[in-house]
Amino acid sequence: MAFTSTRKRMRIVSLAPSVTSILVALGARKLLVGVSKWCAEVANVGRLPRLGDCWSLDVHAIMKLRPEVVIGSVPFKTETVEKLLALPVAFVATNPRSLADIESDIRLLGRIAGRSAAAEKLIQRMRREFAAISAQARRRKSHPKIYCEAWPNPRITSPPWVRELAEIAGARMVLDPGSRVTDEDVAQAMPDVIVIAWTATGDRPSIRRTLENPAWKDVPAVRNRRVIVLRDELLNTPGPPLVQGARALFRAIHSQRREQP
Secondary structure, three states: OOOOOOOOOOOOOEOOOOHHHHHOOOOOOEEEEEEEEEEHHHOOOOOOOEEEOOOOOHHHHOOOOOOOEEEEOOOOOOHHHHHOOOOOOEEEEOOOOOHHHHHHHHHHHHHHHHHHHHHHHHHHHHHHHHHHHHHHHHOOOOEEEEEEEEEOOOOOEEOOOOHHHHOOOOEEEEEOOOOOOOHHHHHHOOOOOEEEOOOOOOOOOOOOHOOOOOHHHOOHHHHHHOOEOOOOHHHHHHHHHHHHHHHHHHHHHHHHOOOOE
């Protein structure tokens, strides 16, 4: 995908933390003229204007920034995207489901930002980091079962790429990623470790609800108090933060520390 501009520098609005984290990692922070209200959690965006996201936004606020491209992500609200598509501005939406997809998004954003070489370097750096974590995991004798949760009500498992992160970290992820599940599904899966990374909640969730869930009293993770809260962007932001997420999963999986509510 190519964008032409009469300006010396591309003007980009990012409506997704993953997009912002990638662009900043590529050294393209100065190209950003506006970001979503969630982006400051994953990257240093300074005093850039905070906008909405692909669920709710003010298109007039976007147009005041004179962007040449607006970049969002799936999932989104159809009505919001229809407003974006009606603007005289290029709109791109990413929709990764795997680490390979995330690499493709890094390359795409590298082309948009004129940072293709930096994109390849970032991909190689992330691969090396993942490989190092995987090598550590292979030296461990145990490969526990892990349940990762992105939302509690309705109960939704972590996004698809988290299965790959869990495998890198030396665990077997139970239940299909990115799907709705019930208390009974989790109880039957009998995970050894439960990781809570609820969307847009940072590291604020308490493990008490999990430990006191009567349906899970016989689940090994609950019985042994192996319930961990991770900052949600470490698992839910498909970009550079996933490296730190894989490290955090490795520690959660292989630590013998028992959590307190």
